[in-house]
Amino acid sequence: MLDLNDIAMFVQVVRSGSFAEAARRLGMPPNTVSRRIQQLEAHLGTRLLQRSTRKLTLTSAGHDFHERCAGAVDGLLEAGQELVTGSHEPSGLVRVAAPADFFDFFQMDWVSGFLAAHPRVRLDFVLSDGKADLIAEQIDVAFRGGALRDSGFVGRQILDPRSVGMVASPAYIAAHGSPRTLQDLVDHDCVISAQPGGYATWRLVGPQGEEEVQVSGRFSGNTAQALRRAAVAGLGIALLPPVMARLDVQAGVLVPVLAQYQPKGYGLNVLYPSRRQLPLAVSAFIDLVIEKLNASDAPEVHP
Template sequence: MNLADRILLFHKVVETGSFSQAAERAGMTNSVVSKHIAQLEQHLGIQLLHRTTRKLKLTEEGRLFFRHAQDVDQSVANAINAITEFSSEPTGTLCLSVPTISGEYLITELVAEFCQQYPKLSVELRLEDHQVDLIAEGVDLAIRTASLPDSSLIAKLLVQSKWVVSASPDYLKKHGTPQVPQDLVNHNCLTYTYMETGTNDWLFKEEGQQYSMKVSGSISSNNQIALKNAALAGHGVIYTPKLLAHEGLKTGKLVELLADFSSKELPIYAVYPYSKYLPEKTRLLMDYIAQGYARKAALFH
């Protein structure tokens, strides 16, 4: 037992009026309880109790110490109640960092639904495509697309995200349709600056072999939605997650290109800093987001 445990045990002895009842509540023997109270008195350098065969009597110092021990006992009870209430009805704020595309097309709606289910919880939603330092920036949960070199993070796979090459019918009418990746050298390729393989390197495969194709174009951006909008307006070819191009492909405003050669597919994870005890509110949000990705998995393939 540490000092705090002995203070709580002393409170229990005085509250019950006997070593035997305190021992029963604590799951100890009388002799063990007596030993711990004696060690407490030795640590404090004062006598707290007068022991007789029939009853216990507090010394003057013991009465003063008991009043403070009551405060300790109440503080412990309050802490336990607070945690219990927190677990049964989550409260507080969560900080969530997500990629722009997932935020725009999926997660914002999921977070809004989640907050309706848990009205005492609020979520700070950060849309950002660069990888933030979760611990340094106080981020509770992040959605990340790509490999995860940071071993201090715990990851849960949400979905595999396929990437597609596409352009608008107007652009293809003016500039022709590439038939093989090498044809892209003659096209205006709108590039993404956070591309894992490099801004101007697009991944393809041929006869089972993967390779990168060096492309170039008039626009590069750290925002793929901006690139999609430029492609929709007929200004070039883009290589993006299928989720971003899905609506355009469905309506015919975009045309998928080089489908037999595209090889880019990246995992999307929910990640959080390593912790022995994952807060319940973080687990609830992560599970809700995972369910949302599962329902929309077809949009990523």
């Protein structure tokens, strides 16, 4: 019969990234932790972790086992915590992986209100446009834009890729006119994330389905904020994440261009490692994001 303590220890090793760190957190010698994991592997008849002098990595079997067990372990720990504290209050650290521009559209006041409502929760944000490794970086929940590809984790779309995408400043439109068709963009200055050759390919969804157009311009940058500021300054037409476009259109500093076209794959997805029993603190934070970004006066979002 499997020892639930060994399973909980395995989950702690994965989250800690090493036997030494797991042992420190559990208050026991590292060789004891290593021996217990070896016993668990022997009982299961498969290797769960690949060990090297530099780091631990999960095997395929270990990844599947962790995915199925982590939520149950969290549920047991949380149940015990609730009995000890006599409450069902969210608590603990929540590590959140989000795009680098997350706080350009997710208001810090919302975070402040959340922490005030849940005084036993701590939030740690890992902001990057790269794809976080949920296991290696000990991420509890990740927010990602675009199509949700099969990653072995649990994911669902929480926002549709609606709203405006192509925008320009009123001054640019007054000086250069507004394009009437997608191909008219070829004759306009566009602010772009340039590929080799100085061009960019914009993929959009319009009345005829998915279409694309190759555009160019005299300003290029590698962040959405740089492109947004260039568009506001009148340097050309930009294809922005819908949240940025919507906020600036509402403020009147940008106007929609070819509003019948929407950027492809700009929705927002939530991703988390375990299928079962999300910790209350993680569930509460996901609920906050969905509530705020789906509110009638809140913008849509793209990581």
